[in-house]
Amino acid sequence: MAEVLVYVDHVDGAVRKPTLELLTLARKLGDPVAVHLGPNAEEAAKTLGEYGATRVLAADAAEFADYLVVPKVDALQAAYDAVSPAAVLVPSSAEGKEIAARLAVRIGSGIITDAVDLDASDEGPVATQSVFAAAFTTKSRVSKGTPVITVKPNSTSPETASAAGALEELSVGFGEAATGTKVTSRTPRESTGRPELTEAAIVVSGGRGVNGADNFPLIEGLADALGAAVGASRAAVDAGWYPHSHQVGQTGKTVSPQLYVATGISGAIQHRAGMQTSKTIVAINKDSEAPIFDLVDYGIVGDLFEVVPQLTEEVKTRKG
Amino acid sequence: MSLRIVVCVKYVPDATGDRHFAEDLTTDRESVDGLLSELDEYAVEQALQIADEADSEDGAEITVLTVGPEDAKDALRKALSMGADKAVHVEDDDLHGTDALGTSHVLAKAIEKTGYDLVVCGMASTDGTMGVLPAMLAERLGVPQATLLSEVSVENGTVTGRRDGDAATEQLSAQLPAVVSVTDQSGEARYPSFKGIMAAKKKPVESLDLDDLDIDADEVGLDGAWTKVEDAAERPPRSAGTVVKDEGDGGKQLAEYLAGQKFI
Ligand SMILES: Cc1cc2nc3c(=O)[nH]c(=O)nc-3n(C[C@H](O)[C@H](O)[C@H](O)COP(=O)(O)OP(=O)(O)OC[C@H]3O[C@@H](n4cnc5c(N)ncnc54)[C@H](O)[C@@H]3O)c2cc1C
Ligand SMILES: Nc1ncnc2c1ncn2[C@@H]1O[C@H](COP(=O)(O)O)[C@@H](O)[C@H]1O
Numbered sequence: 175m176a177e178v179l180v181y182v183d184h185v186d187g188a189v190r191k192p193t194l195e196l197l198t199l200a201r202k203l204g205d206p207v208a209v210h211l212g213p214n215a216e217e218a219a220k221t222l223g224e225y226g227a228t229r230v231l232a233a234d235a236a237e238f239a240d241y242l243v244v245p246k247v248d249a250l251q252a253a254y255d256a257v258s259p260a261a262v263l264v265p266s267s268a269e270g271k272e273i274a275a276r277l278a279v280r281i282g283s284g285i286i287t288d289a290v291d292l293d294a295s296d297e298g299p300v301a302t303q304s305v306f307a308a309a310f311t312t313k314s315r316v317s318k319g320t321p322v323i324t325v326k327p328n329s330t331s332p333e334t335a336s337a338a339g340a341l342e343e344l345s346v347g348f349g350e351a352a353t354g355t356k357v358t359s360r361t362p363r364e365s366t367g368r369p370e371l372t373e374a375a376i377v378v379s380g381g382r383g384v385n386g387a388d389n390f391p392l393i394e395g396l397a398d399a400l401g402a403a404v405g406a407s408r409a410a411v412d413a414g415w416y417p418h419s420h421q422v423g424q425t426g427k428t429v430s431p432q433l434y435v436a437t438g439i440s441g442a443i444q445h446r447a448g449m450q451t452s453k454t455i456v457a458i459n460k461d462s463e464a465p466i467f468d469l470v471d472y473g474i475v476g477d478l479f480e481v482v483p484q485l486t487e488e489v490k491t492r493k494g
Numbered sequence: 495m496s497l498r499i500v501v502c503v504k505y506v507p508d509a510t511g512d513r514h515f516a517e518d519l520t521t522d523r524e525s526v527d528g529l530l531s532e533l534d535e536y537a538v539e540q541a542l543q544i545a546d547e548a549d550s551e552d553g554a555e556i557t558v559l560t561v562g563p564e565d566a567k568d569a570l571r572k573a574l575s576m577g578a579d580k581a582v583h584v585e586d587d588d589l590h591g592t593d594a595l596g597t598s599h600v601l602a603k604a605i606e607k608t609g610y611d612l613v614v615c616g617m618a619s620t621d622g623t624m625g626v627l628p629a630m631l632a633e634r635l636g637v638p639q640a641t642l643l644s645e646v647s648v649e650n651g652t653v654t655g656r657r658d659g660d661a662a663t664e665q666l667s668a669q670l671p672a673v674v675s676v677t678d679q680s681g682e683a684r685y686p687s688f689k690g691i692m693a694a695k696k697k698p699v700e701s702l703d704l705d706d707l708d709i710d711a712d713e714v715g716l717d718g719a720w721t722k723v724e725d726a727a728e729r730p731p732r733s734a735g736t737v738v739k740d741e742g743d744g745g746k747q748l749a750e751y752l753a754g755q756k757f758i
Contacts, residue, residue: 185661242657242666243629243639267660268625268642275594275626276633284595284720287624300724306513306621313725354638355668358654362662376757400757408678418644418658418679424509424623425533425678433757443509447623454755455732456748467737472751476740484745492749492758 176204176260177229179253181273182222183265187214189221191373192265194332196325197225199292201335203299204260207231208339209253211238211246215341223339225332231256231344242355243269247276249346254281256344259320261299263292266324274324283319288428290329290451299323307424307447327372328430363419368394371403371420376433379405379422379449380415383438383459383478387415392482393437399489405429405449407439423448437478441466458482496552497648500610501541502601502631503534503558503573505566506621513621518716519723520591521621523563530569533616535683538573540676541614542684544648555579557608561589561600567699574694575686582608586703591716594622598630600714603707605635612653615675617642628675638668644679 178200183190193208200206208227210218215232222230231253237245250273254262264274266288278285289301299321303312316322371377378400380393390404397404406416408423422429424444434452439445441457441464449455450469457466462475474481507513508527516522538558545554558573560566561584570581584604592600605613613635618625625642632639640646643655643666653672657664658679686694704711712718738747752758 242641242664247633269659271625272629272639272641275624275629278595278626278720279598279630279633282720284593285626286721287626304729305623305726307509309513309729310515311727311729312519312723314721314723316720317722318720351633351636351638354632355640355666355672357664358667359665360662361664363660400752419660424620425617433752433755450729454757455735456752458744458748462737462739467735469732469735470737471732471735472748473735473737474740474744474748475737476744480742481740481744481748484743485748486745488746488749489752489758492753 177207177257178204179257179259179262180206180208180227181250181262181264181270182208182210182218183267183270184210184212184218187217189218191332192327194225195327195330196263196265197222197227198330198333199325200263201226202292203294207257207259209250209344211249219339219341223337224334226335226337227339228337229340229342231342233344233346235346237348237352240357241353242357243272243276244354245348245352246273247280248348248352249344250277251280252346253344261321261323264322264324266326271324274322278322281319283322284316285322286314286316287324289323289325292323292325304451307443308450326428368397369401369403371405371427372429374403374429375431376400376402376435377405377422377429377431378402378435378437379407379439380410380437381407381439382409382413384410384415385438390416392479396435396482396486396489399486399493407445436466437482439466440464441469497545497548497554498609498611499541499545499554499556500605500608500613501537501556501558501573501578502613502615502627503538503560503569504531504619505529505560505562505569506531506619509620515726518591519726520716523565528565528568530572531616531620533618533620533678535576536676536678536680537614537616538576538578539683540646540680542577544612544646547647557582559601559604559608560584561597561604570699571694572686574697575690576684577690580697581699582702583699584702584707588704588711588715591719592714593719593721594624594626594630595720596714596718598627598634600707600709601627602631602634603709604702605631607702607707611670612648613673615673617675617677628673632673635673638672640666640668640672641675642677643674644677646674646676646680
């Protein structure tokens with residue numbers, strides 16, 4: 175069976191959920207071969223094997239952390255040369271897309287970004303994408319070269335499928351470009367203890383209606399009662415009420431949870447671009463004309479400062 | 495010599511309007527209102543600020559570059575009215591349907607022809623939203639990429655900036671020539687002044703076609719593309735939901751609904 179390269183996104187060897195989703199999708203196309211760059215490959219290989227990776231090609235070097243993107247491209251290309259895969263799959267993070275982009279140029283292959291599903295066909299993988307702020311669903315194919323496809327988080331639910339996960343060392347020679355952009359410092363983002371925004375089953379978001387950083391604990395309180403991640407509109411982020419890493423929308427994160435709760439958010443097209451594909455959408459807004467109500471399964475026209483505390487209390491009571 | 499900055503700007507369908515596909519499954523750019531991609535306004539803005547602070551004695555010269563149909567001139571005019579010095583428009587009927595790989599090829603050729611020390615891009619185009627062009631340009635031009643910066647400055651031939659990633663905030667540094675892209679966190683873009691709009695009318699807009707760039711027609715366009723859209727279907731509208739007015743028990747009603755859906 176053909177092999178499919180899967181680029182692994184991990185934190186110090188802890189494989190992140192989007193990679194497990196990628197392995198699950200990769201199995202529709204062939205045997206997944208994972209590419210692990212950085213430390214703790216052994217720990218990662220166990221998980222990768224559980225989710226179907228037949229082989230795990232691993233390389234570790236200081237360059238991966240000290241310089242931007244290009245060393246990882248060199249390594250992925252080395253894996254590509256070694257494996258001659260049927261396709262290369264990369265998680266659709268900002269960095270993932272850049273790695274994929276440069277690889278595509280190098281190997282002269284077409285690239286598809288932000289796929290939400292993949293299917294096999296006689297002519298190679300068919301990628302489903304959600305475009306124009308999720309107004310259209312497209313099916314596309316790479317028509318020249320080896321398909322390079324980036325896949326959005328939450329595109330499928332990870333399924334285990336035990337495979338060997340055989341750890342092999344990948345030898346990587348860095349090109350001249352590898353050291354072009356130096357990472358002079360790195361400050362890891364502090365963990366909030368809440369679920370990761372793009373991975374969460376429930377997201378509670380606050381917008382301009384929250385009216386101040388001091389009121390965001392109200393949104394966090396509801397999120398915690400529901401076991402949800404916290405999101406924010408760009409208006410709330412630009413006002414400095416909540417960190418940009420929580421922004422939902424075109425220039426923030428795309429989320430596709432089981433439940434999205436929008437509070438004090440009008441529902442501008444750029445916000446919708448990031449949440450429109452959520453399974454169930456609920457909104458609280460005091461303006462009955464707000465466009466967000468066009469999307470909702472259930473909406474409350476009311477003051478969030480009244481509705482949210484009552485809802486939070488009720489959720490807590492019901493959960494016991 | 496002055497610092498030569500090339501800003502890549504895209505002319506895109508207005509996101510607040512009705513966007514759709516043409517019959518050949520390319521983005522319809524003809525029957526819809528277009529404009530300078532808002533995310534590229536941030537690129538123009540940062541270029542203007544870098545030019546203002548340029549330490550070379552001759553200051554800086556900003557060229558705005560677009561690959562796009564005739565109407566894409568509107569995007570160039572807007573960028574010129576914000577304060578860019580001149581514009582290059584790559585326009586050729588054979589370009590219709592070019593994908594990311596092809597566009598990066600054309601842009602790279604046009605950037606080389608123009609001459610550059612710094613290329614500034616937006617973080618993503620608002621229509622294709624790929625966010626891959628800047629990395630592709632750096633790869634093709636063989637220069638460093640310092641991308642997705644929310645803060646950027648250029649001093650002594652070095653570009654530095656802050657990149658807010660998913661897992662960490664990074665400080666980057668690279669020697670010129672380089673390609674940068676800036677995010678919408680990099681700072682409000684200025685509005686063109688009346689004076690700027692008047693001045694833009696007199697600024698030079700150079701038009702280039704594929705011949706001028708030594709590019710064969712079969713390397714670009716729909717037929718030359720590396721990817722193929724096979725189907726585009728409008729997403730069915732969400733079925734109308736229940737909207738109720740809060741009469742004092744809205745929170746409880748909502749909890750009832752969520753419980754019914756098994757979220758609690
Ligand atoms: C290129 C570009 C990219 C963009 N990217 C994004 C993006 O990624 N994400 C994003 O969110 N936006 C994005 N935007 C901005 C977007 O266009 C909107 O400006 C933004 O989403 C508005 O945020 P908001 O809904 O919180 O604020 P508003 O539109 O001001 O809406 C606030 C809402 O809160 C309601 N409200 C006020 N007080 C209360 C109360 N007490 N109780 C209940 N309801 C109340 C109001 O009725 C109103 O509907 C982008 C814009 C551009 C041009
Ligand atoms: N046709 C184009 N002409 C000029 N610049 C472009 C074009 N397409 C993309 N760009 C630049 O590349 C950036 C990223 O675009 P993309 O990778 O298409 O999302 C944009 O913000 C622009 O700066």
